[in-house]
Amino acid sequence: MADVRTEAQAATPPAHRRLLLRGHAVIRDLWIGGVLLALIVAFSIDSPYFLTRANWLNTSSTGTEVLLLAVGETFVICSGGIDLSVGAVLGFAGTAGAWVMATAFPGATGSAVGPVVLGFAAAVAAGTAFGVLNGFLVAWAGVPPFVVTLGTLGIATGFGYLLNNGQEISAIPASVATFGNKNLGGWVPVPVLITAVITIWCGLLLAKTRFGAYALTIGDSREAAVRAGINDRRYLLEIYTLSGLLAGIASVLVMARLGAGSPVSGATDNLNAIAAVVIGGASLFGGRGTIIGSVIGTGIIAVLLTGLVLVNVPPFWQEVAVGAILIAAVYIDQLRHRKAIRR
Numbered sequence: 001m002a003d004v005r006t007e008a009q010a011a012t013p014p015a016h017r018r019l020l021l022r023g024h025a026v027i028r029d030l031w032i033g034g035v036l037l038a039l040i041v042a043f044s045i046d047s048p049y050f051l052t053r054a055n056w057l058n059t060s061s062t063g064t065e066v067l068l069l070a071v072g073e074t075f076v077i078c079s080g081g082i083d084l085s086v087g088a089v090l091g092f093a094g095t096a097g098a099w100v101m102a103t104a105f106p107g108a109t110g111s112a113v114g115p116v117v118l119g120f121a122a123a124v125a126a127g128t129a130f131g132v133l134n135g136f137l138v139a140w141a142g143v144p145p146f147v148v149t150l151g152t153l154g155i156a157t158g159f160g161y162l163l164n165n166g167q168e169i170s171a172i173p174a175s176v177a178t179f180g181n182k183n184l185g186g187w188v189p190v191p192v193l194i195t196a197v198i199t200i201w202c203g204l205l206l207a208k209t210r211f212g213a214y215a216l217t218i219g220d221s222r223e224a225a226v227r228a229g230i231n232d233r234r235y236l237l238e239i240y241t242l243s244g245l246l247a248g249i250a251s252v253l254v255m256a257r258l259g260a261g262s263p264v265s266g267a268t269d270n271l272n273a274i275a276a277v278v279i280g281g282a283s284l285f286g287g288r289g290t291i292i293g294s295v296i297g298t299g300i301i302a303v304l305l306t307g308l309v310l311v312n313v314p315p316f317w318q319e320v321a322v323g324a325i326l327i328a329a330v331y332i333d334q335l336r337h338r339k340a341i342r343r
Contacts, residue, residue, distance in 0.1 A: 131244015
């Protein structure tokens with residue numbers, strides 16, 4: 001009779017393999033970090049406005065929403081799935097939060113605390129609800145993640161438009177925009193600080209806890225994980241819920257930065273988030289990825305988007321550049337996968 005391993009044993013590879021994987025991850029992160037550094041040097045040479053406080057504030061504030069989505073996407077992709085809905089969920093959740101403020105407390109202005117807290121809670125709850133829905137359909141209904149999240153992308157987009165006939169909602173307390181645009185010491189936006197804390201926590205969650213180990217194990221081989229006794233449905237539900245939760249938090253930060261809720265505020269963020277994760281070294285086949293890599297990947301996307309504007313490249317080329325980089329990263333990932341299979 002075959003030996004039955006415990007969940008912890010199944011999720012923990014042999015010591016020599018752990019060291020090998022860790023070494024490969026470090027080399028990969030250093031290589032990707034070198035690409036980010038090269039982009040920074042290139043844009044700083046080409047534009048005198050790149051290495052300025054104003055550009056740093058713009059780049060970092062814009063990058064927070066992509067990073068939060070990318071962090072949630074990292075867990076999903078590591079588990080062998082994909083979440084195409086995060087950008088649309090961000091837009092709907094932010095619009096829902098603003099709608100609650102404007103509808104439940106009409107005329108609320110200034111530093112009103114109650115409407116702001118309730119609106120923020122509604123936005124986070126809306127994002128989390130979509131995460132739970134995605135997780136349930138993937139884990140329990142057995143619908144492929146691509147189909148599920150493509151469907152909820154459409155649902156979230158439609159709901160966002162229905163809330164205010166496709167228009168942004170700006171009749172919210174002024175304290176929201178004050179919070180979203182406050183800088184500590186003139187250099188650290190509050191949303192960036194919040195995002196950094198969440199990202200560090202999620203990095204530890206993926207790298208140091210059973211939850212992270214099981215996410216990677218399920219992505220590496222879901223069948224093997226089930227045979228080892230891991231409750232794959234439970235963990236997949238939690239993974240997609242986390243992705244939705246982070247999309248909800250990102251919607252709060254975007255709403256605060258813009259001073260309004262808009263259903264189109266995350267229109268291209270799903271592409272940017274997935275690109276950041278794949279550029280950061282995560283495999284679309286599952287079983288591999290790090291939060292550090294996703295942070296660097298997000299940095300590459302953010303620097304690329306703002307740098308192209310500063311060197312007078314038409315903004316429409318931004319999406320072309322991100323799409324091309326995503327295709328290149330996926331192609332490289334496929335080559336790695338084929339090489340691993342041959343071994």
